[in-house]
Amino acid sequence: MSAPGPSRIPTMKKSFALSTLPLLFPALLLYGVFLLIPIFQSIYMSFFSWKGIASVPLVFVGLKNYANTFAGTRFWVAVANSGWFTLGGFLILMPLSFILALIITSKIRGLRFFKSTFFLPVVLPITAVGLIWTYLLYPNGGLVNSICKIFGSEGLNWLGDPRYAIFTAVVVNEWIYAGLNMLLFAAGMLAIPEDLYEAASIDGASAIERVFYIMIPNLKESFKIFSILCVTGCLRTFDLLFVMTNGGPGFSNYTEAIYSFTLTSQFNISQASAVAVVLAVVLMAIAALYVRHLARTTLAELS
Amino acid sequence: MKRSLLLTAALALVGLSSVCGSLWAAPIEIKLLSRWAEDTGRSLLFRTTIDEFNAKNKDIKIVGEYISDEPAYLDKLRTSFATGNQYDIYWGYGGAREIEYAKSGLLVDFDPINKANPKWSAKFVPGLDDKWRYPGLKGVFGVPMEMYAISLFYNEEIFKANGLKPPVTIADFEKVSDALLKKGIIPLALGEKDTWRGGHFFNNLIMKTFGAAGVDALADRSMAYDSAQIKGIFARMADYNKRGYFGPNAISVDYNNEKALFHSGKSAMHMDGTWYLGEAAQQPIADSIGAVPFPYVNEKFKASWFGAGAGWSVCKSKDKAREAAAIKVAMYITDKDFFVRAFIEDKGAIQPVKINEADLKGAVVSSISKKVIPLIGAAKELRDDVQTYDPLPSMLDTARTAIQGLFAGKSPDAVSAEIVGEIKARAQ
Numbered sequence: 001m002s003a004p005g006p007s008r009i010p011t012m013k014k015s016f017a018l019s020t021l022p023l024l025f026p027a028l029l030l031y032g033v034f035l036l037i038p039i040f041q042s043i044y045m046s047f048f049s050w051k052g053i054a055s056v057p058l059v060f061v062g063l064k065n066y067a068n069t070f071a072g073t074r075f076w077v078a079v080a081n082s083g084w085f086t087l088g089g090f091l092i093l094m095p096l097s098f099i100l101a102l103i104i105t106s107k108i109r110g111l112r113f114f115k116s117t118f119f120l121p122v123v124l125p126i127t128a129v130g131l132i133w134t135y136l137l138y139p140n141g142g143l144v145n146s147i148c149k150i151f152g153s154e155g156l157n158w159l160g161d162p163r164y165a166i167f168t169a170v171v172v173n174e175w176i177y178a179g180l181n182m183l184l185f186a187a188g189m190l191a192i193p194e195d196l197y198e199a200a201s202i203d204g205a206s207a208i209e210r211v212f213y214i215m216i217p218n219l220k221e222s223f224k225i226f227s228i229l230c231v232t233g234c235l236r237t238f239d240l241l242f243v244m245t246n247g248g249p250g251f252s253n254y255t256e257a258i259y260s261f262t263l264t265s266q267f268n269i270s271q272a273s274a275v276a277v278v279l280a281v282v283l284m285a286i287a288a289l290y291v292r293h294l295a296r297t298t299l300a301e302l303s
Numbered sequence: 304m305k306r307s308l309l310l311t312a313a314l315a316l317v318g319l320s321s322v323c324g325s326l327w328a329a330p331i332e333i334k335l336l337s338r339w340a341e342d343t344g345r346s347l348l349f350r351t352t353i354d355e356f357n358a359k360n361k362d363i364k365i366v367g368e369y370i371s372d373e374p375a376y377l378d379k380l381r382t383s384f385a386t387g388n389q390y391d392i393y394w395g396y397g398g399a400r401e402i403e404y405a406k407s408g409l410l411v412d413f414d415p416i417n418k419a420n421p422k423w424s425a426k427f428v429p430g431l432d433d434k435w436r437y438p439g440l441k442g443v444f445g446v447p448m449e450m451y452a453i454s455l456f457y458n459e460e461i462f463k464a465n466g467l468k469p470p471v472t473i474a475d476f477e478k479v480s481d482a483l484l485k486k487g488i489i490p491l492a493l494g495e496k497d498t499w500r501g502g503h504f505f506n507n508l509i510m511k512t513f514g515a516a517g518v519d520a521l522a523d524r525s526m527a528y529d530s531a532q533i534k535g536i537f538a539r540m541a542d543y544n545k546r547g548y549f550g551p552n553a554i555s556v557d558y559n560n561e562k563a564l565f566h567s568g569k570s571a572m573h574m575d576g577t578w579y580l581g582e583a584a585q586q587p588i589a590d591s592i593g594a595v596p597f598p599y600v601n602e603k604f605k606a607s608w609f610g611a612g613a614g615w616s617v618c619k620s621k622d623k624a625r626e627a628a629a630i631k632v633a634m635y636i637t638d639k640d641f642f643v644r645a646f647i648e649d650k651g652a653i654q655p656v657k658i659n660e661a662d663l664k665g666a667v668v669s670s671i672s673k674k675v676i677p678l679i680g681a682a683k684e685l686r687d688d689v690q691t692y693d694p695l696p697s698m699l700d701t702a703r704t705a706i707q708g709l710f711a712g713k714s715p716d717a718v719s720a721e722i723v724g725e726i727k728a729r730a731q
Contacts, residue, residue: 052381052384055407056407072724072728139555140555157552157555161712249554249707250708265378266696267403
């Protein structure tokens with residue numbers, strides 16, 4: 001019996017491919033219509049000038065929208081604000097989520113209560129959370145400033161003062177997402193074999209040493225996933241900041257997404273597309289770097 | 304015989320199907336977009352009027368959408384034009400926000416309709432449709448539905464208790480405000496979290512300092528946003544905010560909070576438009592609300608008012624029957640009967656038409672409306688938001704956002720530079 005020629009596809013594989021394609025088609029259609037087409041439309045539109053009226057043709061302007069984007073102050077304010085969100089993610093959200101995960105994977109009493117309480121902000125709608133916090137942070141009679149008054153301080157204009165507003169929003173953001181990231185770390189913690197802790201205990205390691213020398217090194221993948229989710233999520237920040245501040249006062253609380261949205265309100269859809277494309281390129285670059293790093297690490301571990 | 308029977312049957316069938324077809328023909332759906340979403344006053348009356356029209360007219364059905372929040376409304380409107388699915392009739396303010404729609408030939412010109420229906424068109428207050436007339440374009444692309452002018456409302460009891468008179472000049476306003484601050488009362492709470500509040504204060508200062516000519520000068524750039532005159536206006540607003548005239552942390556207070564402060568007696572004055580009259584009439588302090596024109600800076604412009612009209616524009620359609628139906632609807636909802644009913648419903652809210660005593664048949668007019676109507680009657684010139692007349696559609700948002708910066712500590716120079724920067728960027 002002769003071996004099959006290199007051009008012959010095994011019949012099993014071919015029929016499998018043919019049978020799966022129709023099953024994948026609905027998902028691919030949705031993906032194409034609601035994701036790919038708008039993305040390519042935005043990229044296309046970013047090279048044109050358009051008045052925002054369907055019957056008015058687009059006018060090709062080359063890279064002018066990108067030049068205006070990079071030349072304007074608002075874009076860089078937006079970049080800086082996204083940077084603050086990202087920094088807050090690593091300095092506040094990561095340790096906070098880690099500590100919460102430690103709590104819910106421990107053997108303390110009332111675990112169910114703690115799990116529910118820590119996860120509750122995640123299930124609340126962002127708009128509702130934003131509005132609740134806006135009223136809590138209200139400078140004239142809000143709960144936070146009322147508490148400050150008890151301690152002899154007048155409090156601050158948390159969301160109205162451009163010096164503090166972005167940091168206030170960052171803290172609220174960490175409060176919302178701590179529960180979700182807590183689950184990410186908790187899943188990683190539960191996957192670490194108990195034997196490692198037992199062996200460390202036998203060798204005389206304290207609880208803190210077990211955390212630093214056993215737990216954290218074994219949570220490398222969880223930290224990697226957190227990092228990529230944190231960076232990409234922070235760069236895409238829109239809803240919370242928009243609800244709480246509308247991007248203001250002025251444009252001090254702009255993020256790229258809010259800036260893009262504001263531009264569409266000003267009939268500047270083309271430049272809004274340019275800002276969105278810049279954001280998408282940055283996010284794709286980060287994702288590509290991560291995937292490349294992941295591939296290299298996996299190959300290194302396999303070899 | 305058989306053939307004639309068949310022919311008769313066929314003809315009868317054709318006749319029957321055409322009759323049934325017309326009976327069963329779906330009514331022409333007219334999509335209408337409005338901001339009148341409230342469940343009180345003229346908003347409710349308007350939606351009732353729509354239902355009455357639908358009940359009376361089986362060949363036309365108005366399908367209304369109502370969004371009271373302005374930014375959300377504008378987003379809906381702009382998206383409809385961007386996707387080519389514009390509404391048949393929409394609520395608008397004319398001016399820069401809609402000039403592109405008119406230039407693109409998307410809007411119905413009401414000039415020939417006004418001429419063909421003199422009884423219907425003659426009732427409107429003259430000049431209100433100016434905002435729908437655009438330089439370089441022949442025709443008028445809107446119909447007034449609302450007339451508004453911004454007054455200064457004040458709490459008569461607070462003023463009386465503190466021995467104060469309502470301000471006539473801007474210097475009076477400052478004296479009164481300083482006196483009120485000493486008593487721990489907010490002089491004029493301003494909800495600058497909503498950027499249009501600061502924008503309206505700016506508009507009032509422009510009208511009372513430079514008159515309509517100032518508005519026109521900003522539009523044609525003969526007066527620059529970074530000129531000494533405009534920086535002076537910004538500096539005045541920043542100074543008032545610093546002194547506390549607008550209340551503590553005005554930038555965190557929104558329009559609803561602002562009104563609540565006035566209604567609860569914590570703020571002595573409130574700057575608002577005639578759309579507020581219906582709401583004012585329902586407040587516990589209704590009978591204590593007084594009104595004066597916004598204080599003037601330059602006496603020459605004491606009768607210059609920030610105000611204008613708002614109304615409907617009708618979009619052209621390839622289906623001429625649909626376009627005709629939309630025009631019919633626009634004329635129906637702007638019939639004098641509605642305005643008289645709205646006047647009665649809101650106990651005297653200002654309407655864009657001339658209403659006689661005989662029309663009112665003994666209707667109750669609120670005390671606040673009785674105070675405001677003669678004030679506006681004495682106005683010699685009206686202009687809308689300054690940026691309505693600007694050639695750049697984005698200027699309204701740009702200016703309001705920049706002005707908000709004054710309340711966040713930005714200098715007048717920085718605010719001017721921001722606005723001028725936008726003008727330069729768009730000019731390239």
